[in-house]
Structures are given as structure tokens and as C-alpha cells.
Amino acid sequence: EEAKVQKKLANVVILATGGTIAGAGASATNSATYTAAKVPVDALIAGVPQLKDIANVRGEQVFQIASESFSNDDLLKLGKRVAKLARQDDVDGIVITHGTDTLEETAFFLNLVEKTDKPIVVVGSMRPGTAMSADGMLNLYDAVAVAGDPSARGKGVLVTMNDEILSGRDTGKAVNIRTEAFKSPWGALGMVVEGKSYWFRLPAKRHTSGSEFDIEKISALPRVDIAYGYGNVDETAYRAFAQSGAKAIIHAGTGNGSVSSRVVPVLQELRKDGIQIIRSSHVNQGGFVLRNAEQPDDQYDWVVAHDLNPQKARILASVALTQTQDSKELQRIFWEY
Numbered sequence: 182e183e184a185k186v187q188k189k190l191a192n193v194v195i196l197a198t199g200g201t202i203a204g205a206g207a208s209a210t211n212s213a214t215y216t217a218a219k220v221p222v223d224a225l226i227a228g229v230p231q232l233k234d235i236a237n238v239r240g241e242q243v244f245q246i247a248s249e250s251f252s253n254d255d256l257l258k259l260g261k262r263v264a265k266l267a268r269q270d271d272v273d274g275i276v277i278t279h280g281t282d283t284l285e286e287t288a289f290f291l292n293l294v295e296k297t298d299k300p301i302v303v304v305g306s307m308r309p310g311t312a313m314s315a316d317g318m319l320n321l322y323d324a325v326a327v328a329g330d331p332s333a334r335g336k337g338v339l340v341t342m343n344d345e346i347l348s349g350r351d352t353g354k355a356v357n358i359r360t361e362a363f364k365s366p367w368g369a370l371g372m373v374v375e376g377k378s379y380w381f382r383l384p385a386k387r388h389t390s391g392s393e394f395d396i397e398k399i400s401a402l403p404r405v406d407i408a409y410g411y412g413n414v415d416e417t418a419y420r421a422f423a424q425s426g427a428k429a430i431i432h433a434g435t436g437n438g439s440v441s442s443r444v445v446p447v448l449q450e451l452r453k454d455g456i457q458i459i460r461s462s463h464v465n466q467g468g469f470v471l472r473n474a475e476q477p478d479d480q481y482d483w484v485v486a487h488d489l490n491p492q493k494a495r496i497l498a499s500v501a502l503t504q505t506q507d508s509k510e511l512q513r514i515f516w517e518y
């Protein structure tokens with residue numbers, strides 16, 4: 182009888198990468214002072230015994246790192262493991278436990294390159310499991326519930342934080358000290374409450390099965406760097422990134438992705454040297470950069486990142502540059518994803 186019940190449950194694999202969700206502090210009052218990436222995946226799973234009521238879960242430790250230390254190679258390794266699991270008949274959904282600092286980058290990367298409709302859910306926490314009111318247990322329970330839910334198929338890579346189901350494309354860390362840390366400028370896709378998903382919106386941008394990118398065909402990600410716009414900025418960072426071999430520079434601009442008059446000439450020069458220049462905005466609540474507004478992008482042959490924040494723009498540019506070096510193609514990709 183028990184075996185029969187077991188069969189009906191979805192098979193969910195948890196790929197653990199570290200972060201605060203695997204963090205440990207010295208005492209229960211340490212909500213902000215702790216060491217990330219300590220607790221192994223089997224202990225994380227054992228810490229939420231209710232998981233076995235909603236799915237057949239098994240864990241794999243892919244990395245044990247704080248997410249600020251993620252590299253492009255880590256993205257590729259994780260992406261290839263996800264793709265392999267997604268092809269297996271005995272896997273219905275995949276959860277990735279991740280630090281929250283670069284969770285938005287990994288979620289967007291997977292959203293672009295995984296050719297599957299199976300649910301992929303990236304999850305983290307803002308407090309270590311040792312803290313009072315730790316949020317990791319429920320976030321993980323929600324992630325497994327969504328990953329095992331057929332209604333989550335085909336909706337792109339998802340993020341479950343603080344009861345919300347967010348699109349991996351546009352959600353990002355908006356606050357660094359609260360459990361309601363993740364926001365999307367366009368709102369959540371749904372809610373997960375007591376293990377049940379409730380949907381309200383669908384992603385409009387190309388993702389996963391509908392994407393032209395495929396992790397199996399990517400062996401390296403070209404270097405793309407981000408230079409920040411602020412008062413009194415000069416050309417130093419842009420030139421340094423160019424010298425270090427950046428194939429594209431994301432201008433994390435002020436306001437509408439505006440560029441200081443001290444920086445415009447160097448960006449024109451770097452573009453002539455073959456480096457792609459991509460204007461984004463670092464405003465907090467969601468930038469919205471349009472072509473030829475603020476700067477004559479057509480004339481300079483620059484690209485705009487539209488609503489993607491600088492760190493998301495870096496991910497898309499890196500992935501796109503594996504396939505094209507053409508600025509018009511790059512701009513098309515920035516509109517479509």
C-alpha cells in the first residue's frame with residue numbers, strides 16, 4: 182500500500198549549491214551573522230521531514246559555496262547537470278538550493294539554456310537554519326511542492342521565496358535583510374500556500390523549450406563585465422575591463438541608462454575596437470532603457486538591455502555572444518528574452 186502511494190508522488194531532485202539556506206550561525210539570535218554553505222544536502226532534506234509527504238526527493242551536492250563566489254564555470258557545470266537530469270524519465274522536477282546574492286543570475290541563466298518543460302525551481306533563504314524564524318525550511322518545502330506540480334511545467338525557471346512563485350527571468354534581490362527579499366518589477370507569477378500552487382500570470386518572454394540557446398552547445402561563456410554609472414565617474418573601469426578581454430561591457434547606468442559625457446567617448450572607441458556596449462540602468466525598482474533615448478544607440482551601434490538589470494544583462498549577453506557577434510542580433514535577443 183505504501184509503495185503505491187509512493188509511486189504517485191513526483192520525483193524531485195534537489196541540487197544543492199550552498200548559500201544561507203545551508204548556513205549556520207553561533208546562536209538562534211544570529212539572523213545576519215553566520216557562515217553560509219555549511220549544511221550538506223542530506224541534512225537539509227532531513228530537516229524538512231514533510232518533504233516526503235509531497236514528493237520522492239533525493240539530493241545531490243553540486244557545490245558548497247556562498248553564491249557571491251559563483252563563476253561562469255559553476256553556471257555551466259550546474260546547467261549541464263540540470264539538463265542531464267531533465268532528460269531522465271524518473272525525474273519530474275528539479276530544485277536548486279542557492280545563495281540569494283546571485284540567485285537571480287543563475288535562475289535567469291537556466292531559464293535561457295535549459296531545453297525542458299519540466300519545472301526547475303531555484304530557492305534560497307535570508308536566514309540560516311539555526312536562526313529564529315528561519316525561512317529556509319518553508320522556502321524549500323514550497324520549492325519541492327512547485328517542482329513536483331504538473332501545473333508548473335512550461336512556465337520557465339521559477340523562484341520560490343516568501344510564499345511567492347517568481348519568474349527566474351526578472352526576479353531579483355531587492356532587500357538584503359528581510360525575508361521578503363525577492364521582487365520582480367512585473368509582479369509574482371503566483372503563490373504557493375500549504376504546498377499548493379496558485380497561478381496569476383505567465384511569462385511573456387522566450388524561455389527554456391522556446392529558447393534558441395542550449396546548454397549542451399555551450400562550452401564556455403565569453404567574458405562580460407559591468408561598469409557602474411555615478412557622479413564623477415571616469416573611463417578607468419571601462420578601459421580596465423576592455424584590457425582584461427571583456428567581449429561586452431554592461432553600462433550599469435544612472436536613470437534611463439544615461440552615460441556621463443566623460444565616458445561617452447571611451448565607449449564609442451571601445452565599440453570601434455569590437456567590444457559590445459550594452460546600456461542598462463541600476464535604479465532600484467526596475468530600470469527601463471529604450472534605444473536612442475538618452476544616447477543615439479543607432480549612431481554609436483550600442484545595445485540597450487531594456488528592463489534587465491545589469492547583472493541579468495551580463496548573463497544574457499554572455500549567453501548570446503556564444504552565438505552571435507552582431508549588435509543587431511544582440512539587440513533582437515535583448516527584446517525577445
Ligand SMILES: NC(=O)C[C@H](N)C(=O)O
Pocket residue numbers: 199200201202217246247248249279280281282283305306307308
Ligand atoms: N542569503 C544568502 O544566501 C546570502 C549569501 N551571501 C549567499 O548568497 O550565498
